[in-house]
Amino acid sequence: MLAASHSAGPRFTPDSDRLRGIPTGAYTLVDLVQSHSAAHGEERALTFLLNGVDEAGxxxxxxxxxxARSIAAWLQSQALEGERALLLFPSGLEFVTAFLGCLYARVIPVPVNPPRLNRKAHRLRSIVEDAGVAVALTTMRMQERMTPVLAEAGMNTLRIVSMDARPADMGRCWQPPHLHGDSLAFLQYTSGSTSHPKGVMVSHGNLLANHRMMQEAFGQTGETRIVTWLPLFHDMGLIGNVLQALYLGTECTIMPPEVFLMKPVCWLQAMSQRRATFSGAPNFAYELCAQKVTEEQRRGLDLSGWETAFCGAEPVHHTTMERFATAFASCGFGRQALYPCYGLAEATLFVSGAGKFAGARSARFSKSELENRRVVEVTGSDSLVPSRMLVSCGHTWEQQEVVIVDPDSGVRCAQGEVGEIWISGPHVAQGYWSGGGRTTHAFDALLPDMEGTRFLRTGDLGFIHHGGLYISGRIKDLIIIAGRNHDPADIEHTVGSSHVSIRSSGCAAFQTEVEEETKLVIAVELERTIEGSPGNSVAAAQDGDIASALHDIVKNIREAVSALHDLSVHEVVLLRPAALPKTSSGKIQRHAAKAAWMERTLKLWQPRK
Structure with a gap:
């Protein structure tokens, strides 16, 4: 096992890789891309589908x-080596070339989600200030749109440069930078679902170590074909798909995230038409496909070539995996392709998975025992025992060490106990940019029985059962009422299933204090049209019918939470679609939702006029 701090990048040799050839002495992503260019430069690296179907580049x-050489040469001409460059691009080829151009120039890219029009840019400003950004790279079209947004947020002095307006013939002026495994590659700002954004420092060595882990865990080769709609400013889209393809020397097909969100079948059509073997997304995307893709659309799909359908970034639900596998079995999709996994930005990306063709493994555990941090599996003979169905996120890979630790005492948990997940290995990032005490707390954890090994505290609660890692909650998000721990994701899943008019992945559960007593608050997004009694749409009905339908929704929520969690709901807030604050990867920002609820700034549901 290796410690989390490392002094040299990993070394890969062709003999140890089942690929077309990872070069001896390749310590950086720059080495790999140049090697692939020299060995098979005429083969495609990236393809962009503007509408999810037709090639646009x-x-x-x-x-x-x-x-990349041309962009790097321009950056070098501006004396930007070692500086931080904000990447303000939509997901597409321009983003990737700018990202690589920064690596080629030893400029530190900072990928971000460009704020939408009429949306506040406070998070972006906090990233710019924390990273000490020297320049923002973008396109002419994006610059025109972003300039007033940045000015409104007080960033009008930030230097913005359009990459499509720079001189295009500077590649011959490029000077290879001095890079090694410990060189900082980029800053991945955490999505901020539970706290203010923090810049994770990912080195070239971290990247290559994690790419190696993913190649082994996913069973990938040079024949792997990848399709992604995930945002490229997010670690799963960037590292797990685009950079993983560049590591393998294969092709990645990119489509805009908004195309999938507007028409989920486009993701599956791209997989079908391009005979892709690898793709994945958070749980909500599989749920959306199972709900929204019609029978007629399914008839035109061939998903038999999909070997690995990974699912991560948020709790993986057994029911979602079952619904997706059942819905698309007629399209040739095999349930053995389902691949629940676990990871986080502080570990570069990937931590655990079961292995190729292992499928999704689930088990039921006693709810009351989990609330007391004990693991007791519920079998068929105990069907009356209140339980939670959890999905295994597989096991560790390569040189990584995963341990379960009591978050209060810092002592390793015994078998059958729930604790915080700690990890160590060469893929664990270098810390937080300007992190100070935050880095020390998160990245320098020590175990009494493993002197000298530094661990990353993930902040996630879990346990190991029959060799599989199960995630049972998050420390900072735990709802604690009457001395019992409740996972908000578990409550949110219950609420989401309580009424057809509640939007998929559109619920936030959090606790509040009322007269020195802890209470539960539920905020839910409703569809634009809501349903009353079965088969009776009331979106355009009389006010009395609408009020009755809303009453039914609240009643269902309260009854479901009471029955399944033995909790009383203090308040149910019914919201418009997209009213809840979410991260770029689609996670509910519970702390931000709670703050907006307390300030009464959440947008309440209104009937369509």
Whole structure:
């Protein structure tokens, strides 16, 4: 086992890789891209589908290398080596070339989600200030849109440069930078679902170590074909798909996230048409496909080539995995392709998974025992015992160490106990940018029985059962009422299933204090049209019918939470679609939702006029 701090990047040799050839002495992503360009430069690296179906651009490995050199040469001409560059791009080829151009120039890219129009840019400003950004790279079209947004947020002095307006023939001026495994590659700002954004410092060594883990865990080769709609400013989209393809020397097809959200079938159509073997998303995306893709649309899909359908970034639900597998079995999708996994930005990305073709494994555990941090599996003979169905996120890979630790005492938990997940390995990032005490607390944890090994505290609660890692909650998000611990994701899942008019992944559960007593608050997004009694749409009905339907929704929520969690709901807030604050990857920001609830700024549901 390796410690979390490391002094040299991992070394890979062709003999140890089942790929077309990871070069000896490759310590950085720059080394790998240049090697692939030299070995098979005419082969495609990236393809972009503007509408999810039709190609709108592509780059071979040689073209990608040339474009990265050109951008890097311009950055070098501006004396930006070592500085931080904000990447303000939509998900597409321009984002990737700018990201690689920064690596080629030893400029530290900071990928971010460009704020939408009429949305506050406070989070973006906090990232700019924390990272000490020297320049923002973007396109001419994006610059025109972003300039007033940045000015309104007090960032009008930030230097913005359009990459499509720079000189295009500077590649010959490029000077290879001095890079090694410990060189900082980029800053991945955490999505901020539970706290203010923190810049995770990911080195080239961290990247290559994690790419190696994913290649082994997913069973990937040079023949792997990847499709993604995930945002490229998010670690799962960038590292787990695009950079993983560049590591393997294969092709990644990119489509805009908004295309999938507007028409989920486009993701599956791209998988079908391109005979892709690898793709994945958070749980909500599989649920959305199972709900929204019609029978007629399914008839045109061939998903038999989909070998690995990974699911992570939020709790993986057994019911969702079952619904997706059942819905698309007629399209040739095999349930053995389902791949629940676990990871986080502080570990670069990937931590655990069961292995290729292992499928999704689930088990039921006693709710009361879990609330007391004990693991007791519920079997068929104990069907009356209140339980939670949890999905295994597999096991560790390569040189990583995963341990379960009592978060209060800092002592390793015994078998059958729930604790905080701690990890160590060469993929664990270097810390938080300007992190100070935050870095020490998160990245420098020590165990009494493993002197000298530094661990990353993940902040996630879990346990190991029959060799599988199960995630049971998050420390900072725990709802504690009457001395019992409740996972908000578990409550949110119950609420989401209580009425058809509640939007998928549109619920936030949090606790509040009322007269020195802890209470539960539920905020839910409703569909634009709501349903009353079965088959009776009341979206355009009389006010009395609408009020009755809303009453039914609240009643269902209260009854479901009471029955399944033995909790009384203090308040149910019914919201418009997209009213809840979410991260770029689609996670509910419970702390931000609670703050908005307390300030009464959440947008309440209103009937369509």
């Amino acid at each position: 592509s780059l071979t490995y040689a073209e990608l290398d040339r474009e």
